[in-house]
Amino acid sequence: MTYCSRVVDQDLADRLAATGAVVIEGPRACGKTTTARQTAASEARLDVDEVARRLASLEPARILAGDTPRLIDEWQLEPAIWNHVRRAVDDRRLPGQFILTGSAAPADDATRHTGAGRLTRLRMRPLSLFEWGRSSGEVSLAGLLDGRRASAGRTVIGLDELSELIAVGGWPGNLERSTQRALRANRDHLDEIRRLDIMSADDKRRDPTRVGMLLRSLARNVATPAGIATLASDTGEGVSAIKEHTAAEYLSALERIMVVENQPAWPTHLRSRSVLRNKPIRHLADPSLAVAAVRATPDRLLGEPDFLGLLFESLVIRDLRVYAQATDADVFHYREKGGLEVDAIVQSSAGPWAAFEVKLGEGRVDDAAGNLLRLARRVDPERMGEPRALGVIVSSGYGYTREDGVQVIPIGALGP
Numbered sequence: 401m402t403y404c405s406r407v408v409d410q411d412l413a414d415r416l417a418a419t420g421a422v423v424i425e426g427p428r429a430c431g432k433t434t435t436a437r438q439t440a441a442s443e444a445r446l447d448v449d450e451v452a453r454r455l456a457s458l459e460p461a462r463i464l465a466g467d468t469p470r471l472i473d474e475w476q477l478e479p480a481i482w483n484h485v486r487r488a489v490d491d492r493r494l495p496g497q498f499i500l501t502g503s504a505a506p507a508d509d510a511t512r513h514t515g516a517g518r519l520t521r522l523r524m525r526p527l528s529l530f531e532w533g534r535s536s537g538e539v540s541l542a543g544l545l546d547g548r549r550a551s552a553g554r555t556v557i558g559l560d561e562l563s564e565l566i567a568v569g570g571w572p573g574n575l576e577r578s579t580q581r582a583l584r585a586n587r588d589h590l591d592e593i594r595r596l597d598i599m600s601a602d603d604k605r606r607d608p609t610r611v612g613m614l615l616r617s618l619a620r621n622v623a624t625p626a627g628i629a630t631l632a633s634d635t636g637e638g639v640s641a642i643k644e645h646t647a648a649e650y651l652s653a654l655e656r657i658m659v660v661e662n663q664p665a666w667p668t669h670l671r672s673r674s675v676l677r678n679k680p681i682r683h684l685a686d687p688s689l690a691v692a693a694v695r696a697t698p699d700r701l702l703g704e705p706d707f708l709g710l711l712f713e714s715l716v717i718r719d720l721r722v723y724a725q726a727t728d729a730d731v732f733h734y735r736e737k738g739g740l741e742v743d744a745i746v747q748s749s750a751g752p753w754a755a756f757e758v759k760l761g762e763g764r765v766d767d768a769a770g771n772l773l774r775l776a777r778r779v780d781p782e783r784m785g786e787p788r789a790l791g792v793i794v795s796s797g798y799g800y801t802r803e804d805g806v807q808v809i810p811i812g813a814l815g816p
Contacts (some may be wrong), residue, residue, distance in 0.1 A: 404572055405816050406435050406531055407726050408524055409618065412499075413439070416469055419520045420489030421476075421498035426524035427658040427685040428503040428597060429589060431572040436499045442466030460484040468497045475500040476600070489518040494754035504600040504657045525661075526570030526686040528719040529573025530815040534565065539799050540691040541723040544789040544807075547754050552799025555812030559708070559760075562795050563698040566711045569688025570718065579698065586692040590615065593659055593689075601656035608770050610635070610642055614650050614694075616681060618660065619693035623710040623717070625679040625735065659685050663717060666732035666745040669783040687714040705760070713743055713758040716793050716811060720744055720756070723816040734775060742775050753791035761794070762808075768792040769806040 410426075415422045416439065424432045437443065444452045444463050456463040456478040464470060464484060475481050485498050529535040531812070538552035557565070567583060568574050574582040594611040613635040617626075620634060631646035642650070655659040660786075662680035670676075684690050690711060691701070701708045720731050729748040734755070735741050747753040755775055757768035772790040791807040799813045 403434065403438060404431075404531060404575065406524070407722050408430065408435065408522060409438070411522060411726060412436075415520050415522060416496040416499070416742050418495055418749060419518070420492070420495055421500060421502050421519040422522045422526055423500045425505070425518055425521055427526070428592075429571050429573055429623060430524050430526045430685070432501040432503070432524050433471075434572065435472050436473070436501050438471050438638065439614065440499055441472035442468075443471035443473060445471075445473040446477045453477060454480055458708050461488075464488050464498070464618075469499050471499045471501070474503060476502045476504050486518050503597070505608065507594070508677060522727060525718060525722055527575075528570065528722040528815075529565070529715075529811060530577070530719070531569065531722070535719075535815055537810050538609050538813040539809050540815055541720065541729075541746065541754075542727040544754050544791065545727060545729065545746065545748055549801050550789075550791065550799040550807040550809050550813075551801075552810065552813035554796075554798045555810045556796045557810075557812050558796070559702060560698070562582065562712065563708060565703040566687050566708070566715055567691045567696065567698045567701065569686040569691075571686065571688070583697065586688050587695070588622065590689055590692045593654075593657070597657050597659070598650070598653050601653040604653075606650065606653070611644060611648070613648055614647055614654075615684075615689075615693045617647075618654075618684060619690035621682055622684060622687065622690045623681060623713040625677065625681050625733075628722065631682075659689065661685055661721075663731060663733050663744075666734050666747070668734070668745075669780040670778050671780045672778050674740070674778060675737040677737055679735075681717075681733045683714050683717055686718060687711040690714065709760045712760050712795065716756075716758045716780075717744060719811070719814065720746060723814070726816045740771060740774055740778070742771055751785055752788045754782065754791065755787055756791045756793050758793045758808075762797050765792050765794065765802075765808055769802060769804060772806055773804060 425698040426432050446453045458522045460480045461484050487498055509610055539550045587626055595608045598611055617631045628648050629644050632642050632644045635642045661683055664680050665678045724731050724746050729746050732745040742755050743758045744756040755772050759768050776787050791809045793809050793811055797810045799809050803808045
């Protein structure tokens, strides 16, 4: 299968040129190994090579021998490798020695000896629409943060196509599958998460049925600030609901295996006395996991427009995270107790920020633009600077700037 270029490719090359080892982290099946193998000169795959894994367990230093960059795939299966990589980088004093990939964050004591200056972490996520070839990339997120205006020809992603894109998801393995086979693969993937993958967070056994109940609750509450108590109470499906402390523990494990990636609140400064809500917005690693959890199909999604709208928001956040990372930026949300909500704030490490609302239909652009303008009036420009862009991301249409300065951006034109 032809390699599908990823936004992180250049970031990986840059980090290898500057650092001894790069740790690529991300949910299982998002393409970490395939991306790493484009650069690696040799490899040890601990998840599929029993001999390599036994060797790593008995004599970790030997697994590091090989042409560089050397790929150690699913390194967290033998966490002792961390310190051996750290020491090898110290001894060799050369950049680009190792690429480590991992689908789970190991227990904290496995990496208690810092890798600062020796190892750098790079997050990978499922394919964005740009990487998938479903977006032209005419509107660059980096360009918006630099103050450029959106301009794009009309792109049309109809609701039929959009529901299919959401249900199939950004998993590289689905690129050559039919929709039906992709849906089945996603359900199998979710089944592996609840039965096996979740144990890799800390080697602790958990009830797969109850993990599945929590995943369905997360799916029903996707792209919302649902608290742990809400998630727990929403699991009551003919049996007793999961206890709140159990839901919290399961949720932590799902975050460790990167199946859940929350969207934090924006740490901003306001001119008003508005009280901000600090709860994170809940997202699964890819909206297709939410579809799989409730066993929906593209046709069923079309019959539930509110749920489809939340899934579209989650897809946009996934893509914004991919593009934001390439420009050293993060993705937040904004919520006030008084009611004002903005779906995404993208802020670069240097300070410039942009705000976005996500709307499924072009008919709601006016309301979304009003929200963005209200936010801009509330933020203290002396401390935060003026927004570089205020944009409404829609499923279809032209990319243009309205008279009030708010930009309209079709998802099929958004890129890094």
